[in-house]
Amino acid sequence: MAYFIQLVIEGLATGSIYGALALAIVLVNRATGLINFAQGGMAVLSTFVAYGLFQAGAPLPLAILGAVVFAFVLGAALERVLIRPFERGDPDTAVVVTIGLFVLLGGVAAFFFGYEPRQFPSFFGTTTLDLGGVFVSLRSLGTIVVLAVVVVLLQLLFRGTKLGLAMRAVADNPQSASLSGLPVSRLLMIGWGLASVLGVVAGVLVAPQLFVSPGMLDFVLVYALAAAILGGLDSPLGAVVAAWFIGVIENLAGAYIDVIGNDLKIAVPFVVMIIILIVRPQGLFGRKVVVRV
Amino acid sequence: MTLLELEGVTASYGHAEVLHGISFQVGENDAFGILGANGAGKTTTLRAISGMVPTGGRITFDGTDITGFRPDRVAALGIAHVPEGRGTLGDLSVRDNLRVGAYLRTDRKAVAEDIELCLDLFPNLRERVGSNASALSGGEQQMLAISRAIMARPRLILLDEASLGLAPSTAQNVYRAIKRLRSEQGVAMVVVEQNAMLAFSVVDHAIVLETGSTSLAGTRDELLGLDEVRRAYLGG
Amino acid sequence: MSTLTKLSANLWVRIAFGVVVAAVLIVAPLISSKFVNYQLGLIAVFAVAILGLNIVMGYAGQVSLGQSAFLGLGAYIAAYFVTADLPIPDELRLPISLLLCAIIPAAVGLVVALAAARLRGLALAMVTIALPIIGIPLAKRFREFTGGAQGTTVSWLRAPDWTEGILENDQWRYYVVVVIALLMFLLARNLVRGRMGRAFRIVKENEAVAVAMGISPYRYKVMAFTIASMFGGVAGFMYLGIVQYTSPETLSFHTSINMVAAMVIGGSASILGTIFGAIYFVLVPSLANEVNPSLTALFSGAILLAVLFLVPGGVVSLPRRIAQVTRRLARRRGAPAPQYPSDQAPAPATTRPESTEKNEERGKVNDELP
Numbered sequence: 001m002a003y004f005i006q007l008v009i010e011g012l013a014t015g016s017i018y019g020a021l022a023l024a025i026v027l028v029n030r031a032t033g034l035i036n037f038a039q040g041g042m043a044v045l046s047t048f049v050a051y052g053l054f055q056a057g058a059p060l061p062l063a064i065l066g067a068v069v070f071a072f073v074l075g076a077a078l079e080r081v082l083i084r085p086f087e088r089g090d091p092d093t094a095v096v097v098t099i100g101l102f103v104l105l106g107g108v109a110a111f112f113f114g115y116e117p118r119q120f121p122s123f124f125g126t127t128t129l130d131l132g133g134v135f136v137s138l139r140s141l142g143t144i145v146v147l148a149v150v151v152v153l154l155q156l157l158f159r160g161t162k163l164g165l166a167m168r169a170v171a172d173n174p175q176s177a178s179l180s181g182l183p184v185s186r187l188l189m190i191g192w193g194l195a196s197v198l199g200v201v202a203g204v205l206v207a208p209q210l211f212v213s214p215g216m217l218d219f220v221l222v223y224a225l226a227a228a229i230l231g232g233l234d235s236p237l238g239a240v241v242a243a244w245f246i247g248v249i250e251n252l253a254g255a256y257i258d259v260i261g262n263d264l265k266i267a268v269p270f271v272v273m274i275i276i277l278i279v280r281p282q283g284l285f286g287r288k289v290v291v292r293v
Numbered sequence: 294m295t296l297l298e299l300e301g302v303t304a305s306y307g308h309a310e311v312l313h314g315i316s317f318q319v320g321e322n323d324a325f326g327i328l329g330a331n332g333a334g335k336t337t338t339l340r341a342i343s344g345m346v347p348t349g350g351r352i353t354f355d356g357t358d359i360t361g362f363r364p365d366r367v368a369a370l371g372i373a374h375v376p377e378g379r380g381t382l383g384d385l386s387v388r389d390n391l392r393v394g395a396y397l398r399t400d401r402k403a404v405a406e407d408i409e410l411c412l413d414l415f416p417n418l419r420e421r422v423g424s425n426a427s428a429l430s431g432g433e434q435q436m437l438a439i440s441r442a443i444m445a446r447p448r449l450i451l452l453d454e455a456s457l458g459l460a461p462s463t464a465q466n467v468y469r470a471i472k473r474l475r476s477e478q479g480v481a482m483v484v485v486e487q488n489a490m491l492a493f494s495v496v497d498h499a500i501v502l503e504t505g506s507t508s509l510a511g512t513r514d515e516l517l518g519l520d521e522v523r524r525a526y527l528g529g
Numbered sequence: 530m531s532t533l534t535k536l537s538a539n540l541w542v543r544i545a546f547g548v549v550v551a552a553v554l555i556v557a558p559l560i561s562s563k564f565v566n567y568q569l570g571l572i573a574v575f576a577v578a579i580l581g582l583n584i585v586m587g588y589a590g591q592v593s594l595g596q597s598a599f600l601g602l603g604a605y606i607a608a609y610f611v612t613a614d615l616p617i618p619d620e621l622r623l624p625i626s627l628l629l630c631a632i633i634p635a636a637v638g639l640v641v642a643l644a645a646a647r648l649r650g651l652a653l654a655m656v657t658i659a660l661p662i663i664g665i666p667l668a669k670r671f672r673e674f675t676g677g678a679q680g681t682t683v684s685w686l687r688a689p690d691w692t693e694g695i696l697e698n699d700q701w702r703y704y705v706v707v708v709i710a711l712l713m714f715l716l717a718r719n720l721v722r723g724r725m726g727r728a729f730r731i732v733k734e735n736e737a738v739a740v741a742m743g744i745s746p747y748r749y750k751v752m753a754f755t756i757a758s759m760f761g762g763v764a765g766f767m768y769l770g771i772v773q774y775t776s777p778e779t780l781s782f783h784t785s786i787n788m789v790a791a792m793v794i795g796g797s798a799s800i801l802g803t804i805f806g807a808i809y810f811v812l813v814p815s816l817a818n819e820v821n822p823s824l825t826a827l828f829s830g831a832i833l834l835a836v837l838f839l840v841p842g843g844v845v846s847l848p849r850r851i852a853q854v855t856r857r858l859a860r861r862r863g864a865p866a867p868q869y870p871s872d873q874a875p876a877p878a879t880t881r882p883e884s885t886e887k888n889e890e891r892g893k894v895n896d897e898l899p
Contacts, residue, residue: 035651082834092592095654096793097837099786104830110823162396169382169393176380179343180441181368181397214826218782222658229652263666270659277652278644 002133007251013140015247016147020202021217021224022231022239023154024195030171030234031191032079032087034094040221041105042078043199044214046071048109050204051120051212060121067200075196076189083192088174109214117211123204143205150201151240167191219266223247226273230283238285246273295353296321296481297342297372297449302350302360304334304341311337313505314350319449324475324482326492326499326513333502335485336377339451342483343367343374355448369397373442377453377485381434383427387418390426390437394444404444411440414470432463436470443474449481456488464491471495493517554707558700566699568811570771573703573710574764576807579792580717580800581760586789587797588721589753590733591646591653594785595660599638599758601668601780603630603765608681608775609674623686627709630766631759638758639751646750661782668777680776683769706767713763718800720756729753787814790833796843805844 021039028036050067054060082101086094124142128135158164169177170187178184202224203217210216227246231238246269254265276284297319304312312334319325327335341348344362352360354370368374373394382390391411395404412419415436421429426437435455442450455471456464468491474480475495486492492499493513501509501522509516516522558566582596610617610626617625645656669678688701696704720726728749732739736746769775791810796802813832814825836843840850 092590095592099789100830100833100837103826104834107827107830111827114823165389165392168385172382172384173380178364179368179374179376179380180393181365183365222662225655229655267663270663274656277648281648
């Protein structure tokens with residue numbers, strides 16, 4: 001039983017990482033109407049910035065803060081310069097653009113830091129807690145809490161602030177929003193900047209475990225995409241729930257179903273996702289898309 | 294006092310010019326109509342004012358040359374544009390739509406009062422204040438769109454085809470509300486309408502557009518007196 | 530430019546061109562080193578793989594990020610059947626393997642497509658990503674068939690006895706692979722120019738219109754994906770022929786991504802573009818690696834983005850694009866420009882990469898007419 005709970009908590013922790021990146025993907029999709037395959041790449045580059053700052057002597061919290069600022073600026077700049085022409089156009093072209101960006105950002109990271117995996121300290125340290133027979137690392141708990149806090153903050157932002165209202169309006173109908181005086185260009189940049197920050201949060205949280213390298217978030221990205229799609233692509237909450245779900249079943253299937261084992265467990269979320277999508281193409285929480293001709 | 298002036302305004306979609314030199318003036322408390330058949334360029338004229346299409350010529354608002362200004366900049370100067378198709382923010386609630394309308398304002402208390410004002414002007418909206426705007430009927434969405442424009446406390450409202458897609462009685466309700474708005478608030482208006490009867494219930498003077506150029510201009514009475522107008526637009 | 534089009538329309542010119550190309554293809558391996566023949570063979574391999582990708586992505590408009598899985602599957606099938614202890618006469622081993630490399634991946638593709646083609650565009654892309662991701666651990670698992678994580682080396686496709694003294698192994702392999710490639714290209718060309726190709730194009734353009742015309746988007750998407758998988762499988766056979774080795778790495782999802790990039794850079798929805806794409810795919814990374822290995826990814830990403838911005842139709846559309854730009858510059862110098870609202874919010878209804886050209890004119894036009 002204790003083992004089961006441990007697996008679930010670890011699953012929720014990995015799921016939280018997927019969830020942070022999935023939130024970024026959903027945010028970008030709602031604001032600019034495209035799926036950003038480079039979300040992971042942006043996060044990795046920003047995580048490298050944290051690594052670099054830390055190596056240069058900055059205390060960890062400050063290094064992370066620096067990376068957050070970098071991530072925001074990177075996201076905003078990329079939206080304005082590279083992505084703007086492709087927004088709300090043919091989504092397949094946009095996909096290829098973000099794929100190109102993904103390759104480019106990986107290349108930039110490799111150029112400056114090489115392909116050797118680098119160690120990165122855990123913000124939460126390495127303590128393991130004993131909660132009545134269940135052994136859980138502080139890092140795992142911390143990760144779950146961070147994601148929960150992020151979700152709450154995002155809700156507050158979008159429902160309770162003027163900025164959040166403006167971002168929702170722009171995501172809904174940018175042209176109409178501009179007629180009410182909303183600075184659409186700036187808001188789109190902020191949206192991407194915010195998504196990028198979510199990405200670096202994922203990167204910094206998972207770096208101690210995966211080691212920082214250009215390909216560090218490749219798998220996480222694929223899971224995050226799966227979670228976002230499963231959650232319905234326009235539901236932030238759906239993405240997080242789906243991400244947690246994926247993390248947990250991956251762990252449980254790997255541990256309890258012998259034939260799957262540790263190596264094939266990565267296939268489990270996909271198989272489940274495919275089944276769910278066949279039954280419910282709009283995802284668990286998405287709305288049925290009616291395409292008006 | 295002239296609030297809005299267009300001088301020889303042209304506009305294009307891609308390489309096709311659709312407006313060939315439109316000129317008119319709107320005074321501070323005027324209600325000005327732009328009439329004409331489908332495709333005459335009425336909506337394009339409003340879009341040119343709001344900076345939504347590439348524009349030539351000159352557009353002056355309250356002394357400032359606003360030709361080619363971005364839409365949000367135009368809005369910031371005090372022009373509220375109710376677009377064709379209403380531009381409803383479907384995913385947002387009715388209340389949120391109104392709050393978006395007041396985006397540029399900083400007087401929070403007055404904004405809250407204005408929301409109440411709009412809900413008084415359009416009681417249907419009050420019933421649905423928490424629902425998503427996409428759940429509203431066509432007429433309700435039109436009222437919401439107009440309210441959103443009012444929320445900005447604009448000096449000029451651009452109203453594009455307010456009766457489009459509405460049942461005749463609903464359209465009349467909408468125009469009755471517009472009339473009330475005029476008399477109570479004294480906001481200047483440019484009203485684009487295919488339905489000349491509805492337009493004339495509100496405007497003082499108007500132009501009639503035909504394939505991108507002005508074919509007729511005059512006061513309400515002058516235009517109503519013309520046979521062509523009566524025949525073409527009033528089933529005369 | 531018009532002289533070029535006039536020339537290419539002339540039948541005799543085309544025949545002469547074809548003869549020249551054929552001559553080059555035939556003579557090349559005889560005068561080149563083993564390494565060059567290896568590279569040329571690889572180009573043929575990936576030309577077929579990218580061709581399949583182009584059919585499903587370029588023509589039918591369905592994003593596929595899993596082509597490497599079919600390539601790998603084909604390679605493994607070939608590896609198994611060529612060496613397995615089965616009661617098949619040796620002369621038949623090769624053609625049967627080739628056939629199986631076409632059929633089995635196509636069947637897998639069919640099953641996947643039947644399930645996934647109903648999904649909205651990006652969900653379909655996700656399913657295709659899942660293929661390499663699931664494929665790699667599966668390949669590592671089934672050690673008896675695949676040789677596990679180390680992969681299998683197969684020494685086969687040797688120059689047959691009757692070519693003794695005339696052809697070396699590498700030259701023979703080149704010829705086999707090029708002949709297969711030519712056949713596949715011919716097949717693709719007929720598909721694309723025929724009714725199926727037109728149906729694909731309509732489905733890509735606008736599914737609602739397709740339905741109105743009696744074309745079932747679902748059916749054609751499934752067909753396109755199955756065909757692409759078949760091409761991938763055949764390319765896998767060819768891959769094993771040239772490289773003589775395969776491993777789980779062959780299925781890597783990076784390979785899929787790079788093939789998509791190569792397809793776009795060469796020119797999507799274009800047979801000639803596919804060849805440029807294959808040349809890019811094989812040559813550029815090895816060239817870039819010689820300059821500076823850590824620059825390869827940087828370089829590739831930058832080139833892909835540059836192509837998407839400047840020449841969205843790929844290298845194959847370069848002449849057309851240059852003509853377009855020259856024309857526009859000439860026009861600009863003539864007429865006075867209207868005042869454009871600068872820096873606007875993005876407008877809806879841009880459906881082509883070509884729209885970036887429109888957007889370059891500083892101002893985005895709303896395509897809805899009054």
